[in-house]
Amino acid sequence: MAPAYKLTYFEYTGLAEVSRFLMKFGGIDFEDCRIKMEEWPQLKAKFPFGQVPVLEYKGKIACQSLAIARYLAKQVKLSGNDDWENLEIDATIDTINDLRMKLATWWFEADEAKKKLIVENFKKDNLSYYLPRLEAIVKKNKGFLAVGRLTWADFYWATISPVFDMVTGIDALADYPELKAARERVNALPAVKKWIDERPNNLHINPLRSTHILEKYYKNIKHTIKQIRDNAWCLVGAYKNHLSISDRLVVLEPVKVKQTMAPAYKLTYFDGRGLAETSRFLMKYGGIDFEDCRIKREEWPQWKPKFPFGQVPVLEHKGKVVGQSIAIARYLAKQVKLVGNDDWENLEIDAIVDTINDLRMKHAAWFYEPDEAKKKVIIENIKKDTLPYYLPRLEEIVKKNKGFLAVGRLTWADFYWATVSQVFDVVNGIDTLANYPELKAARERVNSLPAIKKWIEVRPKTDF
Incomplete structure (x- = not known):
């Protein structure tokens, strides 16, 4: 019988690998469709917004790497036990993704000198800022990235963090034993270990993005460096994503959520709409009473150290604090019945x-x-x-x-x-x-x- 799922991506681990890990872990049979870079110009127009990965299932197609992974995590029981746990997992993943995106300009920079400068700044500013904080989170969670047990946040970390090593040319986690152990814990899972040993290509990224990557990781490959360079294609679309479509019409009426005497929620953001307004809309729509805490821009330097990763918005509920705007909105949408039926x-x-x-x-x-x-x-x-x-x-x-x-x-x-x-x-x-x-x-x-x-x-x- 043909596999129920088909995952399409380039011939690299990249943004598809977390989904591959999840399906291998959960024993989900899938077709691992890999596009050669020289084929991409002809295939690009066939995909939503000209990007991959995409997941196909029962004639439906969906995109966006994190959205796909979140769906698969639910299928293999690696998501949260309740809505707040899912918010914590999503917030951690979005933070890891923020760190990944700090390298975004590196992928598209052709000048080698400028690429080196990007890497130096990444090592000096971004790794030194994010990694100690992530290390503390893992320690607090008893060796895991979120909620004190294995979740798809650990899988995302295991598949994304090796890119930091490859791009920077260093062992990025050398001084962070908790983060390194969290990665190795996922890699050591029997199904994942077997996949790592057998997968077609261990490259996390297109090696031709930087000379030092070629020198350090690929000196033993059969083709010469010149042959590889002559046939190289850049992963222009590898770190963006897509969407899908459904054709049903059901109008959902507002759902009133029971209020308490004092607001159960506190949403903190700047004195503007920005990234907090979706959450404000959702709470107003659902009748959720909340404290709308607004920070003046001139006050931000004093407030910044008080928040996770020095960012807002943050949502507080029953003594717990979580950041990341989209993660917060997804959680609130669940509370006011504005999510999917499956x-x-x-x-x-x-x-x-x-x-x-x-x-x-x-x-x-x-x-x-x-x-x-x-x-x-x-x-x-x-x-x-x-x-x-x-x-x-x-x-x-x-x-x-x-x-x-x-x-x-x-x-x-x-x-x-x-x-x-x-x-x-x-x-x-x-x-x-x-x-x-x-x-x-x-x-x-x-x-x-x-x-x-x-x-x-x-x-x-x-x-x-």
């Missing part, structure tokens, strides 16, 4: 949220660029390249989903779109959705919900 629907929702976040991240450079001339160039490129690529595809997805971003009904993906897409208008200085009526209507549908409409009217007035 694991696959949740995968579809997660995939579209991650794709919208990809688009948001294209705007991120604008916020951190102090030079006005360079900011203008960023906006011009977004208008010329990024928006024309993403928006028509998202418009078609909403149309197929009968006016919604995912699974044919109102979900937290619509809330994320409603709060994030308004930032595009402010940054670009235009009505970004002027030519995309489906996307605009999807945003307005959320904004016109009674509880949301009331919140928009009374919330503090800020630019972002």
